[in-house]
Amino acid sequence: MAETSGAKTGTAKSTEEKVAALQKGYTFEGATIALGAAIVDGEVRPEAQVALPLGMMNRHGLVAGATGTGKTVTLHMMAEQLSSAGVPVFLADIKGDLSGLAAPGAGGEKLLARTRGIGQDWEAASFPVEYLALGGDGAGVPLRATVTSFGPILLSRVMELNETQESSLTLIFHFADQHQLELVDLKDLRAVIQFLTSDEGKDELENLGGLSKATAGVILRELVGLEAAGLEKFFGEPEFDTAELLRTAPDGRGVITCLELPSLQGRPVLFSTFLMWLLADLFHDLPEMGDVDKPKLVFFLDEAHLLFNGATKAFLDAITQTVRLIRSKGVGIFFVTQTPKDVPADVLGQLANRVQHALRAFTPDDAKALKATVSTFPVSDYDLEEVLTSAGIGEAVVTVMNENGAPTPVALTRMRAPGSVMGPADAALVAATVQASPLLPRYGTAVDGVSAYEKLQQQEAAASAAPVPGPAQPPPPLPSPRLEPPAPSRRDDGGGVADEVMGALGGALGSGLRSMIRSAGTQLGRDLMRSVFGTAPRRRR
Structure with a gap:
C-alpha cells in the first residue's frame, strides 16, 4: 500500500510509526464500541485496536460498501455492543439476516482463528430482541401508523x-x-x-x-x-408508540428492535418512508439532552439510498433537518448503503463516523464513485483507491469522531465478529419471541x-334521508x-x-x-x- 502522506511530505513513515499513530488516535477515555484491529502495510496489528467512542455515536455515521463485503455483519456487531452498553438499537432487517441476534452463535475453528488474530476474545451470546413487522405483514408485532x-x-x-x-x-x-x-x-x-x-x-x-x-x-x-x-x-390503529424503541431489558441491556421487511423488498419506497416516520416521531417526542455519555437510541437505516432516490425537495429538506436536529435529543443515525454518493451532500456532511467496506470499480461510473468516496476521507497513510478496491470481506476503512470532536486517523480495519448467529434465526425462536412480547397485547389486533x-x-x-313535512331542513354541517x-x-x-x-x-x-x-x-x-x-x-x- 502506498504511503500517500509520506509521498506528500517527502518523508515516508515506518510501519511502527504508523502503528503508533493509530494507537494514539484510537485511545479514548470513555466507553467505546470496539470495531477491530488495524491493518498496516498488509499485516493485521492487534495492538492497534480501532474503536468508536460511545458518547460520539449520536454524531451519526455511515456504513457503506458493495454487496457482499460485510456491511450487515458490521452493523450486527455494533448493535450487540450497543445493547451490552445499555443502549437500545433499531435495525431495519431488509433481507431477514438480522433475526439471529436472538440466538447465540457457533464458534467454528475458522471463526476462532480469525478473532484471535485481531485480539478479540470471542464468546457466543444472544441479545434481547423485539421483532416488528409493518402492518403485521410478517412474523413480528404489527407496526402501524395513522x-x-x-x-x-x-x-x-x-x-x-x-x-x-x-x-x-x-x-x-x-x-x-x-x-x-x-x-x-x-x-x-x-x-x-x-x-x-x-x-x-x-x-x-x-x-x-x-x-x-x-x-x-x-x-x-x-x-x-x-x-x-x-x-x-x-x-390504522393502534398506532405504534415510538417510545417502545427506547426500552431496556431487565438485565439493563438495550432492547434491539428488529423491523422485519423481507416481504417488502418490492416496495422499497414504502419501508424507507416508514423508517423516516419513526425518526420524525422520535424527533417530536424526545426532549433536548445536549451532550450525553451514551446515546438514548442508535438507529440503523439500511438500504439508505432508497430513501433519497427520486425524492422531492421538501422530503429531502425534512430528512436533512431531522438528521441535523435529532442529534441533540440523544439519537444517533447510521445510514447503511453502498457508497457515500447515495446520500445527499447536506446529509453526508453530518455523518461524522465512517465505516467504508470495499467498493467495486468495474465501470466508469464505479470509478467515479470510488474517487468521490476517497475524497470524503481525511488525508491518510493509505492509498485509499487501492485499499478500497482490494479490501477483503469483513475489512473496512474507518475514521470516527474522537472525544474532542476531531476525526481519528484513517485505519484499514479487520472487523470484529458478532457473538450471535450471523443470519436468520430459527422461525420457531422468532415466533416464540413474538408471542412472549409485552407489545403483542397492545398492538396485535x-x-x-x-x-x-x-x-x-x-x-x-x-342528507339523503326522506324529508319530513314542513320547511326543508338543510343537511347537518x-x-x-x-x-x-x-x-x-x-x-x-x-x-x-x-x-x-x-x-x-x-x-x-x-x-x-x-x-x-x-x-x-x-x-x-x-x-x-x-x-x-x-x-x-x-x-x-
Missing part, C-alpha cells in the same frame, strides 16, 4: 406524487384537521377527497386555495392504487374506530373547526427548533403552503408542524 401522523410529505413519498400534488395533499390534510375529520386509515383519506370532489363539497374545495379538482382526482387515483396493492394494512370515513358516511346518510386554545407543545425547545425546521421546509412546498407556514403561531401552524414531520398527537383510545 395517516394523520404519517403526514402529507411522507405519504406523498409513498404515493410518488410530484411537488404540486404534494402541496395539494397538504391542503387536504389541513381541511381534514380543521373539520375534525380524523385520518386514521386510507379509507378515511379517500372519503375526504371524494367529498371535496363531489357536488356537496365543491364549495369547500374552492375555499382551499391552490387545490384543483383535477389534482385532487389524481391523488385519489393514486390512493386507490395503494389500497388495491394491499397497503391499507400499514395504516387492529382497531377500526369512528373517524373521517364514518363521519362522512353519517353525514351522507342524514361538517363539524366546525376547533376553536379551543391549542394544547401545550410537548417540545421543550421554546419553539426554536420548530421554527427553524418549518422555515427550511417553507420554500419547497409551494405558495399555498408557504402562506400557511407563515401562520406558524396559529393552531393551523402547529397542526402543519405535526403533519409535515408525521408527529401529530396520537389518538388516545
Whole structure:
C-alpha cells in the first residue's frame, strides 16, 4: 500500500510509526464500541485496536460498501455492543439476516482463528430482541401508523406524487384537521377527497386555495392504487408508540428492535418512508439532552439510498433537518448503503463516523464513485483507491469522531465478529419471541374506530334521508373547526427548533403552503408542524 502522506511530505513513515499513530488516535477515555484491529502495510496489528467512542455515536455515521463485503455483519456487531452498553438499537432487517441476534452463535475453528488474530476474545451470546413487522405483514408485532401522523410529505413519498400534488395533499390534510375529520386509515383519506370532489363539497374545495379538482382526482387515483396493492394494512390503529424503541431489558441491556421487511423488498419506497416516520416521531417526542455519555437510541437505516432516490425537495429538506436536529435529543443515525454518493451532500456532511467496506470499480461510473468516496476521507497513510478496491470481506476503512470532536486517523480495519448467529434465526425462536412480547397485547389486533370515513358516511346518510313535512331542513354541517386554545407543545425547545425546521421546509412546498407556514403561531401552524414531520398527537383510545 502506498504511503500517500509520506509521498506528500517527502518523508515516508515506518510501519511502527504508523502503528503508533493509530494507537494514539484510537485511545479514548470513555466507553467505546470496539470495531477491530488495524491493518498496516498488509499485516493485521492487534495492538492497534480501532474503536468508536460511545458518547460520539449520536454524531451519526455511515456504513457503506458493495454487496457482499460485510456491511450487515458490521452493523450486527455494533448493535450487540450497543445493547451490552445499555443502549437500545433499531435495525431495519431488509433481507431477514438480522433475526439471529436472538440466538447465540457457533464458534467454528475458522471463526476462532480469525478473532484471535485481531485480539478479540470471542464468546457466543444472544441479545434481547423485539421483532416488528409493518402492518403485521410478517412474523413480528404489527407496526402501524395513522395517516394523520404519517403526514402529507411522507405519504406523498409513498404515493410518488410530484411537488404540486404534494402541496395539494397538504391542503387536504389541513381541511381534514380543521373539520375534525380524523385520518386514521386510507379509507378515511379517500372519503375526504371524494367529498371535496363531489357536488356537496365543491364549495369547500374552492375555499382551499391552490387545490384543483383535477389534482385532487389524481391523488385519489393514486390512493386507490395503494389500497388495491394491499397497503391499507400499514395504516390504522393502534398506532405504534415510538417510545417502545427506547426500552431496556431487565438485565439493563438495550432492547434491539428488529423491523422485519423481507416481504417488502418490492416496495422499497414504502419501508424507507416508514423508517423516516419513526425518526420524525422520535424527533417530536424526545426532549433536548445536549451532550450525553451514551446515546438514548442508535438507529440503523439500511438500504439508505432508497430513501433519497427520486425524492422531492421538501422530503429531502425534512430528512436533512431531522438528521441535523435529532442529534441533540440523544439519537444517533447510521445510514447503511453502498457508497457515500447515495446520500445527499447536506446529509453526508453530518455523518461524522465512517465505516467504508470495499467498493467495486468495474465501470466508469464505479470509478467515479470510488474517487468521490476517497475524497470524503481525511488525508491518510493509505492509498485509499487501492485499499478500497482490494479490501477483503469483513475489512473496512474507518475514521470516527474522537472525544474532542476531531476525526481519528484513517485505519484499514479487520472487523470484529458478532457473538450471535450471523443470519436468520430459527422461525420457531422468532415466533416464540413474538408471542412472549409485552407489545403483542397492545398492538396485535387492529382497531377500526369512528373517524373521517364514518363521519362522512353519517353525514351522507342524514342528507339523503326522506324529508319530513314542513320547511326543508338543510343537511347537518361538517363539524366546525376547533376553536379551543391549542394544547401545550410537548417540545421543550421554546419553539426554536420548530421554527427553524418549518422555515427550511417553507420554500419547497409551494405558495399555498408557504402562506400557511407563515401562520406558524396559529393552531393551523402547529397542526402543519405535526403533519409535515408525521408527529401529530396520537389518538388516545
